Amino acid sequence: xxxxxxxxxxxxxxxxxxxxxxxxxxxxxxxxxxxxxxxxxxxxxxxxxxxxxxxxxxxxxxxxxxxxxxxxxxxxxxxxxxxxxxxxxxxxxxxxxxxxxxxxxxxxxxxxxxxxxxxxxxxxxxxxxxxxxxxxxxxxxxxxxxxxxx
Amino acid sequence: xxxxxxxxxxxxxxxxxxxxxxxxxxxxxxxxxxxxxxxxxxxxxxxxxxxxxxxxxxxxxxxxxxxxxxxxxxxxxxxxxxxxxxxxxxxxxxxxxxxxxxxxxxxxxxxxxxxxxxxxxxxxxxxxxxxxxxxxxxxxxxxxxxxxxx
Amino acid sequence: xxxxxxxxxxxxxxxxxxxxxxxxxxxxxxxxxxxxxxxxxxxxxxxxxxxxxxxxxxxxxxxxxxxxxxxxxxxxxxxxxxxxxxxxxxxxxxxxxxxxxxxxxxxxxxxxxxxxxxxxxxxxxxxxxxxxxxxxxxxxxxxxxxxxxx
Numbered sequence: 300x301x302x303x304x305x306x307x308x309x310x311x312x313x314x315x316x317x318x319x320x321x322x323x324x325x326x327x328x329x330x331x332x333x334x335x336x337x338x339x340x341x342x343x344x345x346x347x348x349x350x351x352x353x354x355x356x357x358x359x360x361x362x363x364x365x366x367x368x369x370x371x372x373x374x375x376x377x378x379x380x381x382x383x384x385x386x387x388x389x390x391x392x393x394x395x396x397x398x399x400x401x402x403x404x405x406x407x408x409x410x411x412x413x414x415x416x417x418x419x420x421x422x423x424x425x426x427x428x429x430x431x432x433x434x435x436x437x438x439x440x441x442x443x444x445x446x447x448x449x
Numbered sequence: 450x451x452x453x454x455x456x457x458x459x460x461x462x463x464x465x466x467x468x469x470x471x472x473x474x475x476x477x478x479x480x481x482x483x484x485x486x487x488x489x490x491x492x493x494x495x496x497x498x499x500x501x502x503x504x505x506x507x508x509x510x511x512x513x514x515x516x517x518x519x520x521x522x523x524x525x526x527x528x529x530x531x532x533x534x535x536x537x538x539x540x541x542x543x544x545x546x547x548x549x550x551x552x553x554x555x556x557x558x559x560x561x562x563x564x565x566x567x568x569x570x571x572x573x574x575x576x577x578x579x580x581x582x583x584x585x586x587x588x589x590x591x592x593x594x595x596x597x598x599x
Numbered sequence: 600x601x602x603x604x605x606x607x608x609x610x611x612x613x614x615x616x617x618x619x620x621x622x623x624x625x626x627x628x629x630x631x632x633x634x635x636x637x638x639x640x641x642x643x644x645x646x647x648x649x650x651x652x653x654x655x656x657x658x659x660x661x662x663x664x665x666x667x668x669x670x671x672x673x674x675x676x677x678x679x680x681x682x683x684x685x686x687x688x689x690x691x692x693x694x695x696x697x698x699x700x701x702x703x704x705x706x707x708x709x710x711x712x713x714x715x716x717x718x719x720x721x722x723x724x725x726x727x728x729x730x731x732x733x734x735x736x737x738x739x740x741x742x743x744x745x746x747x748x749x
Contacts, residue, residue, distance in 0.1 A: 529679040537616050
């Protein structure tokens with residue numbers, strides 16, 4: 300089975316998956332960092348490991364923390380869709396060109412989306428989101444063509 | 450590797466995955482549509498692209514928006530589980546009949562679940578959720594049988 | 600293709616995936632159980648199926664319910680990352696030893712993480728989270744080595 304590592308679509312999917320997982324881990328790491336900076340914690344037990352004047356978050360998080368969380372959550376809403384389709388695309392024998400456009404397109408759009416989300420830049424956030432979603436639609440179309448015609 | 454597109458379990462998984470991704474994208478698209486309708490935005494920068502009397506959402510979303518989000522979030526909580534098990538099921542050589550029951554069952558139940566969630570119909574929401582979860586349990590049982598006996 | 604069920608990395612991934620999906624379903628099941636115990640519901644239609652003195656949750660959930668939800672959400676944030684990398688790892692032909700360390704390591708850490716999260720034990724929660732994340736980094740490194748060198 301290890302011959303798959305020579306398949307160009309699989310190779311691309313592997314690299315894009317690693318980039319997207321790293322992006323998600325970075326966004327996940329920023330949340331507690333921002334929380335610590337603003338001295339707010341949502342779990343009472345977290346207070347014990349910090350020093351001094353930390354306070355409990357009751358209800359709402361600091362706006363800066365909430366923004367990172369929204370960017371992270373938005374990524375987590377589309378990542379499983381990409382992962383759910385990615386290997387199916389590769390294993391269905393759909394065209395390599397489509398993989399290059401959709402895999403790279405989705406990955407680049409999601410990285411740009413997170414950057415503009417954190418910096419509150421509109422209408423780019425919506426544009427990058429839409430382009431990433433188009434890549435998912437493209438994968439769906441090419442998968443269905445491959446399995447229904449095959 | 451492209452011979453997988455002739456495998457009946459794989460074919461079914463590909464189609465079900467596409468349907469579920471489409472469902473998730475539809476629910477994701479309804480959220481901003483409802484937000485725009487109720488003139489509420491959660492990101493300050495979104496206000497600039499709308500006209501006139503839009504207001505910032507501080508804390509709680511409009512109940513209709515919150516309902517779509519809950520339906521979407523509920524889908525996103527089970528979709529990765531299905532995607533995580535789906536290809537493992539196909540590649541483990543578990544029976545095709547089980548794939549037909551569990552893949553189609555899960556997909557149909559999750560589509561129905563979203564419909565009744567948006568329309569606030571109980572006890573059907575709980576019933577469809579439970580039946581979808583049973584399909585996941587079925588996949589787990591058949592995967593374990595295939596890899597532990599194989 | 601069913602020969603994959605004899606591949607030791609695949610076998611391990613299948614078992615770990617089943618354990619993680621079960622863990623997620625257990626956490627998903629605890630939420631409504633705790634909500635029922637504290638007689639709070641977030642969907643108005645749920646009230647009809649309960650008896651007597653149930654009340655609507657307006658805004659905040661009971662702290663105990665909110666804690667289960669945070670533990671569940673935390674799991675759901677890392678599960679898709681593991682599923683997205685897991686099969687890519689196996690199909691890339693990356694070493695079996697790495698699969699044994701990372702797959703088992705991630706699964707054990709995530710189960711322990713949920714247990715200490717529900718019991719509010721720090722600093723173990725952060726330690727188990729970090730160790731689980733290290734396993735993902737390990738998978739990324741070994742996948743990239745396999746596909747870039749292969």
